Amino acid sequence: MSENRQIAQEIIEAVGGKDNIVSAAHCATRLRMMVKDKEKIDLQKVENIDKVKGAFFNSGQFQIILGTGTVNRIYDEVRQLGVTGTTKAEHAKEAAKSGNAFQRAVRSFGDVFVPIIPVLVATGLFMGLRGLVMQEKILASFGLTPDHISENFILFTQVLTDTAFIFLPALIAWSTFRVFGGTSVIGLVLGLMLVSPALPNAWAVAGGDAQPIMFLGFIPVLGYQGSVLPAFIAGVIGAKLEQKIRKRVPETLDLILTPFLTLLVMIILALFVIGPVFHTVEELILAGTVAVLELPFGLSGLFIGFVHQIIVITGVHHIFNLLEIQLLEKFGSNPFNAIITCAIAAQGGAALAVGLKTKSKKLKALALPSSLSAFLGITEPAIFGVNLRYVKPFIMGLIGGAAGGFAASIFGLKATGMAITVIPGTLLYLNGQILLYLFVNLIAIGVAFALTWTFGYTENLKQQIENDSKAA
Structure with missing residues (x-):
C-alpha cells in the first residue's frame, strides 16, 4: 500500500x-x-x-x-x-446550510469576493510598481526627474491602476449573482449600469466638480464607481428576483422577459433606493474604520494586530475585504494591510520557535514548514497545526502581532493594495516604505519568537508533545 x-x-x-x-x-x-x-x-x-x-x-x-x-x-x-x-462549489452549497445566520452571511460575503481579489491584488502591485518607478532616487539613477515622465506613460499607468476600481460594482454584481443563483451576465450588466457614463461620476461628485441628479427633490442619483455595498445588495436582491421571475414566466418567453424584467426592476431599485441608502451605510463604515485607524499613540495597530488572528479563527475575517477595498478606493492606500501583516508574521515567528526548540521530529517537521507558510501569508497550518493546538504559542503570536502592529501604526505604513502580506506583501511597499515594512515585520516575528521560546514552550509542554508523539 x-x-x-x-x-x-x-x-x-x-x-x-x-x-x-x-x-x-x-x-x-x-x-x-x-x-x-x-x-x-x-x-x-x-x-x-x-x-x-x-x-x-x-x-x-x-x-x-x-x-x-x-x-x-x-x-x-x-x-x-x-x-x-x-x-x-457543491460542497460549499451544502456547508452553507450550517452555522448561524451571521456565519452564513459572512461566508456568502467571502464567496463573493474570493474571485475578485486576484484582480485587486494585481491592481495593488501595479500601484506599487508605479510608486517604485516614480521615486526620485530611482529616476535619478537613470539621469531622469519626474518632469521627464510623459503624460502618455502616466495615462497608461492609470489604465492599469484605476480600471478595477472604476468597474468594481460590475465585478461585485457579477460575482454576487453567481453566488446567489442568478445569471452572471445579468449581474454584470446591472453592475455596469451602476457606473454608466450617463450618470454623474461618483468621484467628480465627491470632488465638487459635478452634482448628483435630484429626483423628487430629495433622491440623489449618481454613479457608484468604487462602491461595494450598493452593488452587493443589488446583486443579492437581483439574483433572487430573477429566480422568482423565471419560475413565473412561460418557457417560450423566458429568454426575453426574464433579463428584461430583472434589469428594469433592479436598476430602478438600485439607483433610487439601494444606492442612496447603502452608499450612506458604506460611508459610515468607512468613517468608523478610519476613526479606529487614526487612534493616537499606535493604539489602532496594537488593537488590530492583537485581535486579527483571533477573528481569522472564527472564519468571519472576509468582512475585512470590504474595509480594505473602501480604503483603497477612497484614499488610494491601505494602512490596515501593514497591521494585519504583522499579525500574520507573528504567528509564523511563534511556530518557528516551536519548530527550532522541540525535540519531537514530527512536530519539527510540521512547525518549520508551517512557519514558512505564515511568512508567505497563510497562517492556517501554523495556527491550527501548532500554535493553537498548544495555546501558549498562539497567545505569544498575538502579542507579537500587537507589537508589530503598534510599530506599523506609529510609522504610518500604508500599502498600495490588499490581500498579500509578509514576504509577498513587500511588493505593496515599493514606494519608499520597504525598509520600514521589513522592520515592523521583524519586530512582530522577533517578539513572538522570543516570547514563545522563553515562556510559550515549557518543559511540561515539551513532555506533553513528546507523549502525544509516542501515542501516535
Whole structure:
C-alpha cells in the first residue's frame, strides 16, 4: 500500500469511517469533509497522522490541512477508497446550510469576493510598481526627474491602476449573482449600469466638480464607481428576483422577459433606493474604520494586530475585504494591510520557535514548514497545526502581532493594495516604505519568537508533545 493510500485510510478511520462521511472535496490546502456525526471524529488521531498539519471543524465542514500538492493526492486516494467526491462549489452549497445566520452571511460575503481579489491584488502591485518607478532616487539613477515622465506613460499607468476600481460594482454584481443563483451576465450588466457614463461620476461628485441628479427633490442619483455595498445588495436582491421571475414566466418567453424584467426592476431599485441608502451605510463604515485607524499613540495597530488572528479563527475575517477595498478606493492606500501583516508574521515567528526548540521530529517537521507558510501569508497550518493546538504559542503570536502592529501604526505604513502580506506583501511597499515594512515585520516575528521560546514552550509542554508523539 502506498504512503498516500495509507494516510487516506487512516484519515477515513479517524473521521468515523466511510459511513460517517457524506462527501469530500478539497481546496488549495485543505481536505474538506461533510460528516453525519462530528462526535465520531477523533481529532487527536487525525492530527497525529503523517502529513496532516492540523484539523478543525468550521463552516459545517471538517477541514484537514495537508498543504498544496499533497491535498490533491490524498483526496484522490480518499475517493478511490469509496468516499463520494464533490466539487468545491457543491460542497460549499451544502456547508452553507450550517452555522448561524451571521456565519452564513459572512461566508456568502467571502464567496463573493474570493474571485475578485486576484484582480485587486494585481491592481495593488501595479500601484506599487508605479510608486517604485516614480521615486526620485530611482529616476535619478537613470539621469531622469519626474518632469521627464510623459503624460502618455502616466495615462497608461492609470489604465492599469484605476480600471478595477472604476468597474468594481460590475465585478461585485457579477460575482454576487453567481453566488446567489442568478445569471452572471445579468449581474454584470446591472453592475455596469451602476457606473454608466450617463450618470454623474461618483468621484467628480465627491470632488465638487459635478452634482448628483435630484429626483423628487430629495433622491440623489449618481454613479457608484468604487462602491461595494450598493452593488452587493443589488446583486443579492437581483439574483433572487430573477429566480422568482423565471419560475413565473412561460418557457417560450423566458429568454426575453426574464433579463428584461430583472434589469428594469433592479436598476430602478438600485439607483433610487439601494444606492442612496447603502452608499450612506458604506460611508459610515468607512468613517468608523478610519476613526479606529487614526487612534493616537499606535493604539489602532496594537488593537488590530492583537485581535486579527483571533477573528481569522472564527472564519468571519472576509468582512475585512470590504474595509480594505473602501480604503483603497477612497484614499488610494491601505494602512490596515501593514497591521494585519504583522499579525500574520507573528504567528509564523511563534511556530518557528516551536519548530527550532522541540525535540519531537514530527512536530519539527510540521512547525518549520508551517512557519514558512505564515511568512508567505497563510497562517492556517501554523495556527491550527501548532500554535493553537498548544495555546501558549498562539497567545505569544498575538502579542507579537500587537507589537508589530503598534510599530506599523506609529510609522504610518500604508500599502498600495490588499490581500498579500509578509514576504509577498513587500511588493505593496515599493514606494519608499520597504525598509520600514521589513522592520515592523521583524519586530512582530522577533517578539513572538522570543516570547514563545522563553515562556510559550515549557518543559511540561515539551513532555506533553513528546507523549502525544509516542501515542501516535
